[in-house]
Amino acid sequence: MLWQEKMHFFYNQFKERPKCKNCKSEDCHxxxxxxxxxxxxxxxxxxxxxxxxNYSSSPEIEIKEYIVSLLPKNTIxxxxxxxxxxxxxxxxxxxxAFEHNGLYYHDEYVRDHxxxxxxxxxxxxxxxxxxNIWGDDWYYKKKIVKSMIENKLKKCVNKIYARECTIxxxxxxxxxxxxxKNHIQGKIDSSIRLGLYFKNRLVSLMTFGKQRFxxxxxxxxxxxxxxxxxxxxxxxxxxxxxxxxxxxxxPIKIESYANLDFSNGNVYEILGFKSTNNITIxxxxxxxxxRNLEEYVKRENRGRYNKTNLxxxxxxxxxxxxxxxxxxxxxxxxxxxxLKYVWINKKEG
Numbered sequence: 547m548l549w550q551e552k553m554h555f556f557y558n559q560f561k562e563r564p565k566c567k568n569c570k571s572e573d574c575h576x577x578x579x580x581x582x583x584x585x586x587x588x589x590x591x592x593x594x595x596x597x598x599x600n601y602s603s604s605p606e607i608e609i610k611e612y613i614v615s616l617l618p619k620n621t622i623x624x625x626x627x628x629x630x631x632x633x634x635x636x637x638x639x640x641x642x643a644f645e646h647n648g649l650y651y652h653d654e655y656v657r658d659h660x661x662x663x664x665x666x667x668x669x670x671x672x673x674x675x676x677x678n679i680w681g682d683d684w685y686y687k688k689k690i691v692k693s694m695i696e697n698k699l700k701k702c703v704n705k706i707y708a709r710e711c712t713i714x715x716x717x718x719x720x721x722x723x724x725x726x727k728n729h730i731q732g733k734i735d736s737s738i739r740l741g742l743y744f745k746n747r748l749v750s751l752m753t754f755g756k757q758r759f760x761x762x763x764x765x766x767x768x769x770x771x772x773x774x775x776x777x778x779x780x781x782x783x784x785x786x787x788x789x790x791x792x793x794x795x796x797p798i799k800i801e802s803y804a805n806l807d808f809s810n811g812n813v814y815e816i817l818g819f820k821s822t823n824n825i826t827i828x829x830x831x832x833x834x835x836x837r838n839l840e841e842y843v844k845r846e847n848r849g850r851y852n853k854t855n856l857x858x859x860x861x862x863x864x865x866x867x868x869x870x871x872x873x874x875x876x877x878x879x880x881x882x883x884x885l886k887y888v889w890i891n892k893k894e895g
Contacts, residue, residue: 551576566590605684606634606646612692613637613644616701629668633676641674642698648681649832649843654878663827666806666882678807678882683730685842690730693776694808706749708782711742713790716751724751729773730808736770738795740787742780750774750783754791757801767795769802772813788817792891800889806882819887827883831876845879 563573564583572587585604613622613635626636626643635644645665651657662678669676677698683691696702716724722733724741728751736753743749751773757766772787774780791797802819804811805828811821830845849855853867861870 605648605681609644609646609679609684609695610635613695613699616696616699628672628674631665631668633665633669633674636674637699640699641672643669643674643676644695645676645678646681646684647678649845649879650681650834652681652879653832654880657880659827659829659878659880662807662880662882663825675810676882680807680845682842682844686844687730690728690776693728694730696777697779702777702779704778706744706778706780708742708750708780708786711744711749711780711783711786713787714741714743715739716741716748720748721751721753724748724775725753725771725773728776729771731771731805734770738791740791742783742787744780748775749778750780750787752784752787752791754795754800759801766799766801767797769800784813784817796891798891800891802887802889803884804887805884811885811887814887817889819889822886822888824886825883826886828881829878830881831871832879833874833876835875846876851876 563576566572566574566585566587568586568590572589574583574586575588576583585607610622610624617637621637621639623636623638624634626633633643634646637643647662652662666676666678675698677694679691693702716739718735718739720741721736721739725731725733734753736755738754739751740753741748741751751771753770753772754767755770757768769788772784774783800819802814804814806825814821829848831848831851832843832845834843851867851871853870856867856870857863865873
């Protein structure tokens, strides 16, 4: 047994090698390059039409199979290489790529802090839109991720027009519930919550609040979240909600942040925002030692563990955030980054 496989055994507390899900008799093939077990044994990997000798991970295979259910298989390329970077799934006709990022082999001990940013940048230079699918999102938010994939592939069949909807204020509880079910980043406390209702059903939501970052918090508001119900497109929904917000609240300046793991900023451009070209590489904390407590360990928001909050929990004031978190067994996982967008109200300014 190779040392990589021994480490995998140790961290996952395996007692024996998993069995092939196809033949159910042979041991699964251990992929040296990815440091994980494939879904099949070596023989079945070669026979499986999705593997082609590349030995993809189980979630990656599931994602591919889902994309194939939406597109003809001959329109999809696997393991595309762009400037030395490997892409899991590439659709040439749409210049669109998908990456599955398992947490265990994408933390800072395995991947450089610019690894995902450099891959995204290389794709952008070649005109390719890249969507990163994180392992915990695929495990816990699969319905939302599938809906996002449908939208990227332009395969969403449920469409309604914003002109058929009415705008209402949304309660805090309904807003949080809606975001948890339909937004990949989940709920957030917002002071202003505007919704589009179609036949008394909330189908689209946009929330605002005070600026969370920067020094002009009293003079700048922030667009926190926008999403529609999964598996549905509300045509003109973002524009209708945003225009209503401008008309009622008459803001001078609005900021927002596009998560480049899955967003290309199109919605912001439609609404009249301008990119600042200011990309900040984002990160999360995760602790694989929590595996005993959950089926799949989740990334945790870094804001929860900033130094102020850690001090409130009783940790040493003289220690940095990194020192405290590393001592607790946490590691960082870096994303592509967030891109800042700004909207200026020329009529009010």
